[in-house]
Amino acid sequence: MNLTVHKSTGLNGDITIPSDKSISHRAAMLSALTGSVVEIQNFSLGADCLSTLNIIKNLGCEVDFLSENFISVNAKNVFKKDRYNLDCGNSGTLMRLFSGILASRELEVVLSGDESLCRRPMKRIIVPLELMGAKFKHNNYTAPLVIKGRELFPIDYKLPIASAQVKSCILLAGLNTYGTTKVTEPYISRNHTERMLEYLEADIVSDGNVVKIKKSKLVPKNINICGDISSAAFFMAAATIVPNSDVVLKNVGLNPTRTGILDVMQQMGADIQILDKKTDCNEESGDIRIRTSELKAVTIDGAMIPRLIDELPVIAVMASQANGTTIVKDASDLRNKESDRIKCLVSELKKLGISIEETDDGFVIEGETGHNMKGGCEVECYKDHRLAMSLYVAGLICEKPIVVKDFQWVDISFPEFLKLMQDLKD
Numbered sequence: 001m002n003l004t005v006h007k008s009t010g011l012n013g014d015i016t017i018p019s020d021k022s023i024s025h026r027a028a029m030l031s032a033l034t035g036s037v038v039e040i041q042n043f044s045l046g047a048d049c050l051s052t053l054n055i056i057k058n059l060g061c062e063v064d065f066l067s068e069n070f071i072s073v074n075a076k077n078v079f080k081k082d083r084y085n086l087d088c089g090n091s092g093t094l095m096r097l098f099s100g101i102l103a104s105r106e107l108e109v110v111l112s113g114d115e116s117l118c119r120r121p122m123k124r125i126i127v128p129l130e131l132m133g134a135k136f137k138h139n140n141y142t143a144p145l146v147i148k149g150r151e152l153f154p155i156d157y158k159l160p161i162a163s164a165q166v167k168s169c170i171l172l173a174g175l176n177t178y179g180t181t182k183v184t185e186p187y188i189s190r191n192h193t194e195r196m197l198e199y200l201e202a203d204i205v206s207d208g209n210v211v212k213i214k215k216s217k218l219v220p221k222n223i224n225i226c227g228d229i230s231s232a233a234f235f236m237a238a239a240t241i242v243p244n245s246d247v248v249l250k251n252v253g254l255n256p257t258r259t260g261i262l263d264v265m266q267q268m269g270a271d272i273q274i275l276d277k278k279t280d281c282n283e284e285s286g287d288i289r290i291r292t293s294e295l296k297a298v299t300i301d302g303a304m305i306p307r308l309i310d311e312l313p314v315i316a317v318m319a320s321q322a323n324g325t326t327i328v329k330d331a332s333d334l335r336n337k338e339s340d341r342i343k344c345l346v347s348e349l350k351k352l353g354i355s356i357e358e359t360d361d362g363f364v365i366e367g368e369t370g371h372n373m374k375g376g377c378e379v380e381c382y383k384d385h386r387l388a389m390s391l392y393v394a395g396l397i398c399e400k401p402i403v404v405k406d407f408q409w410v411d412i413s414f415p416e417f418l419k420l421m422q423d424l425k426d
């Protein structure tokens with residue numbers, strides 16, 4: 001579906017941000033490991049999380065939709081077969097986390113995915129899992145992956161880059177392995193796996209960027225999932241740069257390992273208020289109010305990168321309106337996402353008239369408040385949901401309408417995006 005985006009004169013109103021994708025994946029996976037019945041409120045309806053539900057169904061769970069996004073997982077008959085063929089669709093999180101779960105069980109599994117997922121690097125999980133004794137067959141460290149599961153040994157592993165997917169993969173293998181498995185990251189990445197495992201009473205201890213886990217049985221408990229700050233980010237950026245905007249985003253996850261975008265926007269001078277904060281199922285959330293603001297440039301690097309890795313494309317759009325030079329560095333792993341997010345982003349934002357240059361590990365933008373983007377062209381999202389939505393936000397401030405090609409890729413994480421955007425325009 002090609003989508004035409006017109007210049008906006010203002011975004012106003014309140015919307016509720018749909019479920020967090022990272023937490024939904026983990027809720028479904030960990031429910032499957034309880035061997036019991038768990039109800040999950042506010043499960044993500046994005047295609048990635050539906051792929052996770054399909055996988056746990058294939059593994060023997062019964063999944064019932066009690067209402068639109070309220071599900072029940074019955075895991076009493078999980079892992080009863082010796083062989084499984086599992087399709088991870090477009091989801092790197094699903095493939096990497098499930099590899100840890102499966103490698104430590106006596107099963108033979110083929111994990112496959114779509115064309116984009118089969119290009120993404122899996123060496124980062126295969127190396128530590130092989131150190132634990134796991135057996136893999138792979139295509140030069142890419143999917144399809146054949147895993148011959150078995151009892152593993154604990155390891156003390158230092159991650160070369162901060163990655164929640166790799167950390168979680170090792171922790172989930174450690175959850176079913178005797179002894180203490182220890183993971184150390186250079187900087188702390190999102191810690192939803194640790195928090196949910198703690199909530200379900202696993203034997204896990206986190207101390208800064210070091211996490212230790214021992215073999216544990218999970219206690220089945222119902223899970224309520226907050227809204228996704230990575231989805232909220234598109235509305236936060238749009239409300240900041242579209243003139244005459246005043247928006248409230250309700251029920252946004254505020255786990256500090258994910259709130260880098262709030263810190264950076266505040267540093268840029270954005271008018272943001274957190275209205276209400278609560279904690280449920282070991283995760284913080286709240287409402288966020290954002291109004292149109294005059295922005296200044298920032299440098300984003302180091303420990304900040306894992307706290308906003310998925311928001312960098314839309315931050316680039318905001319930076320085009322921020323006075324001065326915005327520099328993003330230490331973010332070379334952006335090249336390994338659903339697309340090469342450095343190369344693809346730079347090429348498409350240039351078409352719109354943004355002054356952006358690619359670097360090895362990020363990009364540099366010369367911005368200006370009110371910088372006039374000409375638009376009037378077609379842009380590509382490279383089958384990448386976050387690029388599609390970032391380009392949509394850019395279209396809201398282009399002089400002439402733009403066409404975002406293949407906009408349906410948004411459904412991977414955020415099928416409600418267009419409806420919610422429309423609610424703020426009406």
Ligand code: S3P
Nearest residue numbers: 022093162163164165166309310
């Ligand atoms: C995710 C971790 C991040 C992020 C991805 C979701 C997760 O990837 O980019 O969208 O849910 O653990 P990395 O761990 O590879 O940085």
